[in-house]
Amino acid sequence: MRRVTLGVLLVLLAGTAGAQTTAGAPVPFIGGDPERGRLVFATCRTCHYTDPRQGHGNGPNLHRIFGKVAGQQPGFDYYSAPLRAAGFVWTPQALYTWLENPMQATPGTTMMSYGVPDPGDRADLIAYLQQVSVLEFEE
Numbered sequence: 001m002r003r004v005t006l007g008v009l010l011v012l013l014a015g016t017a018g019a020q021t022t023a024g025a026p027v028p029f030i031g032g033d034p035e036r037g038r039l040v041f042a043t044c045r046t047c048h049y050t051d052p053r054q055g056h057g058n059g060p061n062l063h064r065i066f067g068k069v070a071g072q073q074p075g076f077d078y079y080s081a082p083l084r085a086a087g088f089v090w091t092p093q094a095l096y097t098w099l100e101n102p103m104q105a106t107p108g109t110t111m112m113s114y115g116v117p118d119p120g121d122r123a124d125l126i127a128y129l130q131q132v133s134v135l136e137f138e139e
């Protein structure tokens with residue numbers, strides 16, 4: 001019992017440390033499993049497409065999201081003012097931190113989601129989004 005609690009604590013600590021990582025610190029989302037991430041993404045899929053041919057849904061398209069400035073994708077008209085003004089670039093680290101609690105990270109966001117509180121699930125989700133971002137979708 002004690003050991004389990006300690007394990008959970010360590011995972012939580014690793015997640016926190018990673019969220020404020022500086023060069024050299026362990027990066028918790030490296031090594032995520034994209035196949036598991038595909039399943040984690042099921043809760044996002046009601047609002048977000050990852051195939052660029054499908055365009056935006058209730059939420060903006062997430063194909064090649066990494067490297068884009070938050071809240072600025074052309075053709076998506078429903079960004080909240082706070083996200084539009086946020087001005088940061090989506091890196092895996094930024095998404096890892098944000099997804100822990102989007103409504104707290106961006107107060108006033110129109111994304112009605114509790115995010116992905118579990119650090120392992122977030123790592124898998126990021127691996128999945130990285131994988132779909134390199135797919136060309138030429139069928």
Ligand code: HEC
Pocket residue numbers: 041043044045046047048058059060062065069070071072073078079080081083084095099106108109110111112113115116125
């Ligand atoms: C109920 C619909 C809904 C769900 C479910 C949802 N989102 Fe969103 N998402 C949105 C909306 C709407 C926005 C725009 C938010 C804003 O402007 O404040 C958004 C924005 C985003 C952005 C920023 C995109 C950009 O262009 O800056 C990311 C990244 C994102 N969502 C990821 C996710 C992930 C990952 C999940 C699953 C854990 C998820 N979302 C679940 C509706 C949703």
